[in-house]
Amino acid sequence: MREHSRIHIDTRQCGRHSGVTLRAFIVGLLGVIFVTAYTPYNDYVLGNTFFVGNHLPLGIILLMTLLAIMLNSVVKRFFEGAHFSSSELIVVFSMMMASAGFATAGLHRYWANGLALPFYLTDTVRPTWTKLVAQLDPRLFPSTDPTERVIEGFARGDVYFYREPALWGPWIRSMAVWAVFLLPMFVGFLCVCIIVRKQWVYNESLTFPLAQFGLELVREPEPGRLFNDFFRNRMMWLGMSVPSLLFLLHGLAQYYPKVPEVKLAWQLGGLFNEHPWSLVNQAVYNGQLYLSMVAIAVIIPADVAFSIWFFFIFVCLTDAAQFWIGLPWRDEPRVAQHMGGYLMVMFTLIYAGRTYFKEVARASWDIIRFRRPAKEGEQGWALITLILCCALCWGWLCEYGMGWRGMGPVWALMLVVMLMAMNIVAGRVIAEAGVTLFQHRWWPVHACLSIIGIRVMGLKAVMMVALMTLVVGHDLRECLLPYLLNNTRMAEASARIQHRRYTAAIIVAMLVSIFFGAVVHLGIDYYWGPKRHEHWALFNSFNYILGSVQGHERTPLPVARNVMHFTGGAALVAFLSFMRGRLAWWPFHPIGFIMAHTWPASIMWPSICLGWFIKLSVMRYGGSKTYYKIKPALYGVLLGECMIGGVWMIVTAVLFWLGREPHRIVLLPL
Secondary structure, X not given: OHHHHHXXXXXXXXXXXXXXXXXXXXXXXXXXXXXXXXXXXXXXXXXOOOOOOOOOOHHHHHHHHHHHHHHXXXXXXXXXXXXXXXXXXXXXXXXXXXXXXXXXXXXXXXXXXXXXXXXXXXXXXXXXXXXXXXXXXXXXXXXXXXXXXXXXXXXXXXXXXXXXXXXXXXXXXXXXXXXXXXXXXXXXXXXXXXXHXXXXXXHOOOOOHHHHHHHHHHOOOOOOOOOOOOOOXXXXXXXXXXXXXXXXXXXXXXXXXXXXXXXXXXXXHXXXXXXXXXXOOHHHOEEEOOHHHHHHHHHOOHHHHHHHXXXXXXXXXXXXXXXXXXXXXXXXXXXXXXXXXXXXXXXXXXXXXXXHHHHHHHHHHHHHXXXXXXXXXXXXXXXXXXXXXXXXXXXXXXXHOOHHHOOHXXXXXXXXXXXXXXXXXXXXXXXXXXXXXXXXXXXXHHHHHHHHXXXXXXXXXXXXXXXXXXXXXXXXXOOHHHHHHHHHHHHHOOOOOOHHHHHHHHHHHHHXXXXXXXXXXXXXXXXXXXXXXXXXXXHHHHHHHHHHHHHHHXXXXXXXXXXXXXXXXXXXXXXXXXXXXXXXXXXXXXXXXXXXXXXXHHHHHHHXXXXXXXXXXXXXXXXXXXXHHHHHHHHHHHHHHHHHHHHHHHHHHXXXXXXXXXXXXXXXXX
């Protein structure tokens, strides 16, 4: 109830006018262009901590803080009333956050690579993939000849893409084909946000920890004050000083080894060399403390934080027991369990909001019959648009998946449903658990190979799923939907923001980021080539995904066992959801299970465990009054980590431009 009432507090403190003003739109658009252009340069050329990297994008937080504190305060000091209102800052923030869903891993990290490299890698290092890539429609690629300059120049580098118009045509044709699929899919994500907004914000009162932090940054100062309550809070500055000092020393130590630094990492694996402990996930023994995740774990509900670290440890203990009794360890059962639990979470979300979603469906039906909906009219239009977007994606897959001879309508529909479910559940995890980094263990290609089987689907359909997995279906560390959901929660805090204009601004930001980002990435890719890019996007992702298809094509595995594990994962999540809905004291949350098998859980579990313990101690010995007193310090930790990360980003860039070789200072997991 406290989070629900917080919305009304935000409403009373909202901006002076609608946030979608011309100046807010222009500043937001400039921010979108900067984020889209600078992010790949920062990540791949300079080798900095990722400018976006997760769902608390360090670079965007830095830009918004500079806008809210420096520029806005100066304007307010000399021209009271002419400064950006809270509503306008929300619009600027939301537009930049929307662009974060495309800048690298959300789309552009894999889009151009996925179109240029399959045939080149097949020709140079993986000739056994020839049969696989031959199954794909040539219209999807700028060229299928690895010796042509459009492909060979991309892989080799040292090519000035902007000076060679002959390279533009093939890319325009292939990316235009892909845009017919990608644009409806991303617009569909925006429709999902509009549909679930009322259910998740009001009916279920989700915490949205990252959105709440964003609201603290843009909150309106009191009349006569230059800064809002958050920036005047001493606890905030105390919390901000901790990561600032630690990471300042860490960065200085890279340049001056005599500078002392506090190590936040540990290596204890050498103490566990006996069987079966030596075979367990080494993240149990070796790890690093992430201060931002400690702070977030204190903010989020205690049962969510407890479940994340508990289920990770539980899975590791079951692995140890399996090794001890001598059973062979296989990755497919874990993937199948995670997939089953993931899809069951999607089902429980629909079931929990069934009453509300029925009203949305009725509103859509009234609109189709040219009647004015009694309520939920905006959501009704969103549902109609979502269905149309999914239909366009489905038709595109049927056409470019080689029609009935390849993808077929059934498998195309399955892929659309999987992509939507993956992103919706990821958005729910970010909205409820607030984890900055989330990636799922299963990919769409896993469903084809492990659950359905390559013999049932056929090689053409599986290869189309593999290509879609490579481009948009395997790396959700910067996926669009969670950014849009956090934007929606921030926009709900201001009663002045007009939703239609706000949605239009977000769509413009998405379009600019998609098309302008493609141009920027192609220029960087052709000029720098593989010399500056990280190995995963260049080769390892292809090797894993296409290698899996090749292995299953040669030796198909029996799917019955994986189906059993899939069912078991779904049943466990259903049980956890049922018990959580019936027993108030039930400590296990389904999010903990679906994160247990993932890489983010393995690196973040010590931080989440420490945050959970801190919250437990504060609530027991200090009560809720003490908890809300220290909450600004927790937000200060988040802000301090982003600000000092931004400082080292600037230092690295300046040294690089001066011709010196900077040290790579990474504060967040890559």
